[in-house]
Amino acid sequence: MISLNEITLGDKGLFDRYVGANEVKVSEMSFTNLFIWRKPYESRFAVVGGFLCVFHAGAAGEEYAMFPIADRPMGPDEHAEALAACLGELRGYFRGKGKVPLIRKADKDQVGLALSAAAGSAVSHDRDSGDYVYLSSDLIGLKGKRYDGKRNHMNKFKSLYDWEYVRMTPENAREAVAVLEGWVASRDEGDVGAGYERLANMELLESFGSLSCKGAFIKADGRYCAYTVGDVPKGDTAVIHVEKGDARYSGIYAMINQQFCENEWKDVAYINREQDMGNEGLRKAKLSYQPAAMVDKYDIRLI
Secondary structure (H helix, E strand, O other): OOOOEEOOHHHHHHHHHHHHOOOOOOHHHOHHHHHHOOOOOOOEEEEEOOEEEEEEEOHHHOEEEOOOEEOOOOOHHHHHHHHHHHHHHHHHHHHHOOOOOEEEEEOHHHHHHHHHHOOOOEEEEOHHHOEEEEEHHHHHHOOOHHHHHHHHHHHHHHHHOOEEEEEOOOOOHHHHHHHHHHHHHHOOOOOHHHHHHHHHHHHHHHOHHHOOOEEEEEEEOOEEEEEEEEEEEEOOEEEEEEEEEOOOOOOHHHHHHHHHHHHHOOOOOEEEOOOOOOOHHHHHHHHHOOOOEEEOOEEEEOO
């Protein structure tokens, strides 16, 4: 029987151990993401047969799991056998609640593993959840004609404002709250997603000192007008979890994006700027930075 646990800051070491033992590509499986979004998604976790399983609540009462990850490297045969047993437990859990056994946001390699362990499962592509991955050198240098617009935005910002790059610390993290509240106020009335983003951002800012993250601000004419936070869950890829700015400052988003990458992420090869969630404006913005790759994600309905 699967018994679910709430996600707390005290679980960071456990999650980091599991992520460290796997090639985890999807941004949703970083501990920072799981922790700050745990309330909107009603997130819980369980260890099932040596696999870490994370559960979320979706729309209209839907419940789903992330793809299970093991606590240590295994050979192909051992992993296939252990994964099949774990997926069997998940199948029983969902069916016992009268729900469809569903895994969401699995990457392509994980889909292959799932189909080997649970042949006949139905797979569908979730374009809106795909992560945008960039070369850090591209986001730092902004070289060539394809980045002319970004450089122009930054040059305009620099010409208009007396600006400063400020690293985020546990002591100054709450300076971001005014920027966040301004961003929320600029959203359409009744935008439920903005409320969820506010909740997740507040969790991140209040726990900044405990999450192994890096963060930064841009100040213009002495005022904090943008902030961003990211971390490196594993390996050579940084994940940018939040980025908020006051759009009244022309060029602010181009400025904080480039400055954060230049000052904090020179030593990583790639930067994952997460998904567009089906927002056409956000999709256009993310594509305009010329991603080097996408982390495609899939839904798996277990048979």
